[in-house]
Amino acid sequence: PVSVYPNQQIASVTVAARIAHLIRTKHQKGETAVLGLATGVTPIAVYKELVRLHKEEGLSFKNVVTFNLDEYYPMKPDAMQSYVTFMNENLFNHIDIEKQNIHIPDGTLAMDDIASFCLDYERKITELGGLDLQILGIGRTGHIGFNEPGSAPNSGTRLVTLDDLTRRDASRDFGGKENVPTKAITMGIGTIFKAREIILMAWNKKKAPIIKKAVEGEISGDVPATYLQLSEHVEFVLDQDAASDLT
Numbered sequence: 126p127v128s129v130y131p132n133q134q135i136a137s138v139t140v141a142a143r144i145a146h147l148i149r150t151k152h153q154k155g156e157t158a159v160l161g162l163a164t165g166v167t168p169i170a171v172y173k174e175l176v177r178l179h180k181e182e183g184l185s186f187k188n189v190v191t192f193n194l195d196e197y198y199p200m201k202p203d204a205m206q207s208y209v210t211f212m213n214e215n216l217f218n219h220i221d222i223e224k225q226n227i228h229i230p231d232g233t234l235a236m237d238d239i240a241s242f243c244l245d246y247e248r249k250i251t252e253l254g255g256l257d258l259q260i261l262g263i264g265r266t267g268h269i270g271f272n273e274p275g276s277a278p279n280s281g282t283r284l285v286t287l288d289d290l291t292r293r294d295a296s297r298d299f300g301g302k303e304n305v306p307t308k309a310i311t312m313g314i315g316t317i318f319k320a321r322e323i324i325l326m327a328w329n330k331k332k333a334p335i336i337k338k339a340v341e342g343e344i345s346g347d348v349p350a351t352y353l354q355l356s357e358h359v360e361f362v363l364d365q366d367a368a369s370d371l372t
């Protein structure tokens with residue numbers, strides 16, 4: 126289903142409330158909430174609201190385990206552009222999550238160690254009972270995570286090559302496209318698909334054309350997000366601008 130909100134703030138507060146509800150419900154049952162998280166500008170207001178719920182409304186993250194979708198490769202965790210830095214600054218530094226419950230693909234691995242790291246990432250998710258909820262943004266290539274055009278629907282966590290458009294869109298953060306890593310480690314489409322609930326968020330006119338393709342276009346590896354049409358557990362959460370090309 127597609128949900129259209131008047132603006133991204135209202136949409137983000139709604140998504141944050143769903144996450145909080147999941148965490149509290151699991152807590153009451155003495156269970157762990159397993160969250161799949163995204164970086165980028167899209168989820169920032171969701172994380173801001175989660176921080177507010179923690180500080181002002183007693184939401185605890187003690188029973189939360191997180192798996193981030195992706196990280197650039199190579200990337201040092203303390204670099205300004207790393208997704209580790211992003212998550213710490215926008216969420217983890219401001220809540221009571223246990224550090225050992227945070228998982229983000231490791232951008233410092235030796236090439237030879239990547240395959241086993243990726244298998245281990247999948248195994249950890251499975252051992253915890255799978256992702257309860259996966260949050261997604263969407264890139265202008267139609268990527269989810271860093272699953273660029275050509276990604277297989279059953280792909281797992283792996284090293285990928287970033288699309289030129291993705292590197293161009295990231296160039297501002299890196300002071301030029303030439304400084305953007307050419308690779309990343311990302312959860313696969315198959316990894317994302319196994320989540321019990323998937324929420325893809327998109328805001329602004331800039332995302333309207335790719336949202337039209339993702340929601341209404343032919344299902345194809347050319348636009349990886351179209352695979353989400355095959356899942357019954359997906360909700361597209363949009364602001365009016367991102368939804369403006371939908372028929």
Ligand code: F6R
Nearest residue numbers: 163164165166167262263264270
């Ligand atoms: C980030 C990720 C990407 C972004 C997408 C949109 O972890 O996996 O798929 O969600 O590139 O980025 P923004 O939100 O910056 O427009």
